[in-house]
Structure formats: structure tokens, C-alpha cells
Amino acid sequence: VAAGADLTERLLRAVGGNVTALHAALGDAACRALPADGPPTQVAALTLDLLGPAVLQDSNVSEAMKDADLRPPSRWGTDEARAFVAALGFPETFAQSQSRRLDAELWVSGPLPLPPLHPEYQVEVFDALTGLIAMGSGRRRAVVSLPTGGGKTRIAVEAAVELVLKPEGARRTVLWVAQTNELCEQAVQSFRQVWQNLGAQGETLRVIRFWGRHGNPTASAGTAPTVVVASIQTLNSRFDAPALAWLATPGLVVVDECHHAITPSYTSLLRWLDAEAPRPGAPPKDEPAVIGLSATPFRMDDEESLRLAKRFDQRQYPLDQEGLTDRLLAGGFLACPDYQALATDATVSPGLLNDLDNLWDSQDGGRFDGVLERVNQELATNDARNERLIETLQASDARQILFFTNSVPHAQEMAARLCLLGIPAAAVSGDTPATARRWFLDRFKSGELRVLCNHSVLTTGFDAPRTDLVLIARQVKSPVSYMQMVGRGLRGQRNGGTETCTILTVLDNLGRFREHPFHYCRSLYTRR
Incomplete structure (x- = not known):
């Protein structure tokens, strides 16, 4: 222990x-x-x-x-x-208080040396964003789509600094919108790093945390460079606040994990920014440039995928997506995934299997998700399956293991069993107090913990580049959900990660690739 x-x-x-x-x-x-x-x-x-x-x-x-x-x-x-x-x-x-909030604002000085963007692919995306933002007014939208570990956040932050925050002008404000606290904080730290290295000489960047219980930020004095990193949930609950009117006219909007961008909350965001589709014959609006970031810029429904693509003007960078993952793998920017299956005889009750089969092709996503959650809860209590998972982890020579479990109690039980076997482990979930959660994540990144068991919370916005085994026991249908879990282990050596990463998927898990996502979304985004 x-x-x-x-x-x-x-x-x-x-x-x-x-x-x-x-x-x-x-x-x-x-x-x-x-x-x-x-x-x-x-x-x-x-x-x-x-x-x-x-x-x-x-x-x-x-x-x-x-x-x-x-x-x-x-x-x-x-x-x-x-x-x-x-x-x-x-x-x-x-x-420390376990409900302790991070400071609402961060003031960052600079600059210091910083390794340049990779000329093999990141510079191309940066140049494309330069051209898009330089259009000056009207509708300017695009998606930056790179595999997880390819550095989407770094490119977008550097573009925001160099093209919006650093130059003199009247709209030196960036609004960065994300789904989760982890994604928000990841953006804050990226702005800290990039401004310290590339920021305007003699100027300080104001970075505002605007999620959870943080109060409404006030406008910066004059034209001081300002970044507001906000959760979509907090923005939607505060749109009506007069004190936020200044934030509705930023120079740039970045939507992280933009495959969520057709939901009502993001439609409300665009309406607040006065960036809805103009009426036929109406003059172009002076709206901010809107950049989406996603490794999976599509939905499971073709019609929804097309709506998503049109929301970003069917414009995607890099332009050449075909073979992109292979090029990044060959260049060492991504870890080479070693996909393996872990076969078990685990199943669930006949009635539950029948419900799953009946709803598999159903359009009622809510009912299907409910059945899938019941499947995961039943699998979590399967003793033989759990014993197989523990034996597999014991036998592994991986140094850092990210374990996607079937439920919150399952994560807690697996972490407890591993600790009792002398394997440093912890469990994190949405229920874990904030300070403890950050403590466990930091210990995993530093190597003090070998196994981090979690349920859902680390699918996005979590960066542990030395992860060399991802164990996926959770039952999922969506390739998007599966790819987000896989992506946690795919940062390559040239991006501070590993040469290879084992992706071990339990055979009773339905989240398996049927088709590479490139083939799914290729028809949705035209080259420009």
C-alpha cells in the first residue's frame, strides 16, 4: 500500500x-x-x-x-x-479546502525561448489561420482537426497570441470556450506558456478563468490583451448579465471539442455574439473569427455531421486530411498505437441484452444511453471479469496506465484492489473533490501513481504524455467516445510523449472502430 x-x-x-x-x-x-x-x-x-x-x-x-x-x-x-x-x-x-477554486485571473509576463511549431504540419495550420483571420470582417470560420496529441491547442493559442493579442488594435480579446474544467485549465496554462515566450514586449496578458463559481469579469482597461477562458455552461447561464456585454465583441472565438457545437448551448453562444447566419440579402456582419478544435469533427448521424460542418463553413485545416495520421505517426509526432483485445466471457442479463439489441439502431439516444449505463453497471460487478482485469494489470510492464472503468464504484474498487497489491493507483471521477482530483492527476503525471482509474472524466482535457497503456473496459458505441479515450495515450516522442502506446480494449466493450474517422468526415469538409 x-x-x-x-x-x-x-x-x-x-x-x-x-x-x-x-x-x-x-x-x-x-x-x-x-x-x-x-x-x-x-x-x-x-x-x-x-x-x-x-x-x-x-x-x-x-x-x-x-x-x-x-x-x-x-x-x-x-x-x-x-x-x-x-x-x-x-x-x-x-x-487545503477541497472546494478551493483556482484564482479567477492570471497575469502572465514574457517572453522566453520556445521551440517553434513543427514545420511538417503545424506551420501549415498556423498559416491557414493567419489567412482566415486576415480577411478582417464578415464570417470567418474553420475547424482545426488533428489527431489527439497533434497539438491543436498549441497552434490555436499561438495563433491567438500572434494574430489577435499581440498586435496593436481595438479588439485584443480572445474568448476560449470549452466543455469541462480540465479543458479550460489546459487552455489557461497554454496561454501562460505561449505568452511568456512570444508575448508583446513590455505588455502583460490578462487571462481570466470564467467557469464554475467564478464571478463575472470586468472589461480590461484600454486595449490591454485579454483572454477569457470560459465553460459553455457558465456562459449560457450568464448571457443576460449586462456586465458581460464587453465580452460579446471579441477579436477571436475558439471552441474546443467543437463536435459539440451544434447543441442548443452553442447556438445560444453564436446568437449572443451576433454571429448567426444572416438573412438572405442582408449585408455581412462584423462578427469575430470562430475557430473550432476537434480530433473528431463529426457526429454519429450524417445529417448532424453536415450541420456541424456547415456551422464552420465546411472549412477544415490541415487541408489534406487523407493519410494525416500516418504522416504524424511516421514523423514521431504521434505514438504508434498497438491495438489489442482482452477477451472475457463476461455478459449481462438476457433482458438487458435484449433491450440493448432493440435500441441499437434506435434514434432515441437517451433511452439507449440509459440501457448502456445499466450494462456498464452490471459488468462492473462481474467478479470473474474484474479478476481478469486485475491480473492483466499485474502482468503488464507498462509504466503509466490510464484505466477507463465501467462506473464510478468500479473505478474505486479497481483502485483499491491495485493499492492492496502494492501497485500505486487512484480513482478519479466527477465526485472527487477538486483539490484531491488535481493532487491525484499531478501524482500520476509525475509517475508517483502507476494506474489512474477513472470513469468518463479524463476522456478530454487531460494530458499525461508518458501514458503507455490505455485499458478500455467501459462499454461505448460511439467511435467518437472511443477515440477520445484512445487519444489520451497517443502523444508521440516529438510532442513529449512515447514511441508506442498499447490500446487494450475489453472484448465485451462495443466501442471498436468500424471505419477510420477520416473516411467518415471526408465528404463533409471541402478543401479550400
Whole structure:
């Protein structure tokens, strides 16, 4: 077990030896991995491994500490909390509030040296964006489509800096829109890096975090370069705020993971930006350039895919998509995927299989997704299948493993079993407290954790370039969903990743490639 012996003993003392409280903190799924006669130290160590710096703030642990005549702080992330944690002998990180928000704004100075864009393909995309933005007014839209690991974010950020934020002008504002907090923060850090290297001499870039509970940002003074990185959910809930009127006229809009861009929330965004399709005969609007980013710029329905393509004027960069993945693989920009199948005899109840078959070609996506979720939950409790997954991970010589599990409890149980076998692992999900989640992700990236078990949350916006095994146990139908999971391991050596990555898909998982996505979306995007 990865937890240190000293912390294990300290946790036991803090809860007055109340193992029942630790079991409650772990939850039923993780407790299934514990042997019935395991010692209290084993339970405490596993609790530390799976809850990380959130352990002392768990309600069950907190109540046990009170029963042991300790006085947990009324608020975490305070001097009182730091003193309490220090008195227990825990690191200061255990005192951080688990709901702590990142600062609303980031101020970045520059520049410093930065490796140039790859001339083999990234420069071509940058030049195409230069021409698009230089058109000056009217409708200017395109999708940047590169395989995951190809550097779409880096190109878009550099284009935003060089073409919009750095030059003198009246519209030195970029609005970057994403689906998840992870994607948002990835963009913030990319702007930090690029501005520090390529920013305007003597000027400071204002980068605003605008998601979750962050307040409405105010306009910058004068023409100061400003980036607002926002979640689509937060934008949709705040469009009516008069204080945001200044943000509706940016110089550039970037839509990350733009295959979502035909949903009502993005239609509302375009309406707010006054960038809807003009009426016949109406003069062109002075709308911002709109750039979409996606490794999979299509939908599963042909009609929806065409709507998506038209939303970006059926313009896609790089222009030559045919054989693009092969070229990036040959150049070492992408890791070479080694697709393997893990055969199991696992199945689900006949009634559930029947529901799945009946809805397979149905247009009722909501009902199908509900059935698929039930399938995943049933597979998650299949003991023989779980034993096969654990044995496979034990036998693997991979250094960093990203494990897409069937459910949140499944992630917790698998991480617990691995920890008990001496394999450093953790589980993250949408339920994991924010500070603990970042702590686990950082430990995985640094190599302190070998296996990161997750359910859905790391399909996009997560960068762990040294991942050399992606294990996909989750049942999916959509090639888009499958490709997003696969893509987490495809960053090549010339992009800071690995030479090869094993993609191990459980045979009872239906998310398998039927056709390369290039062939699916080739007819949707005309070359320009």
C-alpha cells in the first residue's frame, strides 16, 4: 500500500481507532477489495491512498475525530486548518479546502525561448489561420482537426497570441470556450506558456478563468490583451448579465471539442455574439473569427455531421486530411498505437441484452444511453471479469496506465484492489473533490501513481504524455467516445510523449472502430 506507515498510524490515532468510520469513508465499492480479517492499519492506509488530501475532511472521518476529542477546523484552507493538520503530523496539503477554486485571473509576463511549431504540419495550420483571420470582417470560420496529441491547442493559442493579442488594435480579446474544467485549465496554462515566450514586449496578458463559481469579469482597461477562458455552461447561464456585454465583441472565438457545437448551448453562444447566419440579402456582419478544435469533427448521424460542418463553413485545416495520421505517426509526432483485445466471457442479463439489441439502431439516444449505463453497471460487478482485469494489470510492464472503468464504484474498487497489491493507483471521477482530483492527476503525471482509474472524466482535457497503456473496459458505441479515450495515450516522442502506446480494449466493450474517422468526415469538409 502506497500510504506511508507514519501517516497510517496518525490517521488511526486521529479517529481513535474507529475503523468503522474509515470503512464508511472508503465506501462500499472500495471496501469490497478489503479482506475480511485485514488489520486496521491496512484499512487506514487504503483510506489515505484513495481519499488523498481530502481524507481529514470526509464527514465520517471528521465525526470520528470529534468523538476522539479532537476539534477539526470549522473551515478548511485557513490558518486554523493548517495548525490542526500540523498538530496531527500531516502535510500542509491536507489542510487545503477541497472546494478551493483556482484564482479567477492570471497575469502572465514574457517572453522566453520556445521551440517553434513543427514545420511538417503545424506551420501549415498556423498559416491557414493567419489567412482566415486576415480577411478582417464578415464570417470567418474553420475547424482545426488533428489527431489527439497533434497539438491543436498549441497552434490555436499561438495563433491567438500572434494574430489577435499581440498586435496593436481595438479588439485584443480572445474568448476560449470549452466543455469541462480540465479543458479550460489546459487552455489557461497554454496561454501562460505561449505568452511568456512570444508575448508583446513590455505588455502583460490578462487571462481570466470564467467557469464554475467564478464571478463575472470586468472589461480590461484600454486595449490591454485579454483572454477569457470560459465553460459553455457558465456562459449560457450568464448571457443576460449586462456586465458581460464587453465580452460579446471579441477579436477571436475558439471552441474546443467543437463536435459539440451544434447543441442548443452553442447556438445560444453564436446568437449572443451576433454571429448567426444572416438573412438572405442582408449585408455581412462584423462578427469575430470562430475557430473550432476537434480530433473528431463529426457526429454519429450524417445529417448532424453536415450541420456541424456547415456551422464552420465546411472549412477544415490541415487541408489534406487523407493519410494525416500516418504522416504524424511516421514523423514521431504521434505514438504508434498497438491495438489489442482482452477477451472475457463476461455478459449481462438476457433482458438487458435484449433491450440493448432493440435500441441499437434506435434514434432515441437517451433511452439507449440509459440501457448502456445499466450494462456498464452490471459488468462492473462481474467478479470473474474484474479478476481478469486485475491480473492483466499485474502482468503488464507498462509504466503509466490510464484505466477507463465501467462506473464510478468500479473505478474505486479497481483502485483499491491495485493499492492492496502494492501497485500505486487512484480513482478519479466527477465526485472527487477538486483539490484531491488535481493532487491525484499531478501524482500520476509525475509517475508517483502507476494506474489512474477513472470513469468518463479524463476522456478530454487531460494530458499525461508518458501514458503507455490505455485499458478500455467501459462499454461505448460511439467511435467518437472511443477515440477520445484512445487519444489520451497517443502523444508521440516529438510532442513529449512515447514511441508506442498499447490500446487494450475489453472484448465485451462495443466501442471498436468500424471505419477510420477520416473516411467518415471526408465528404463533409471541402478543401479550400
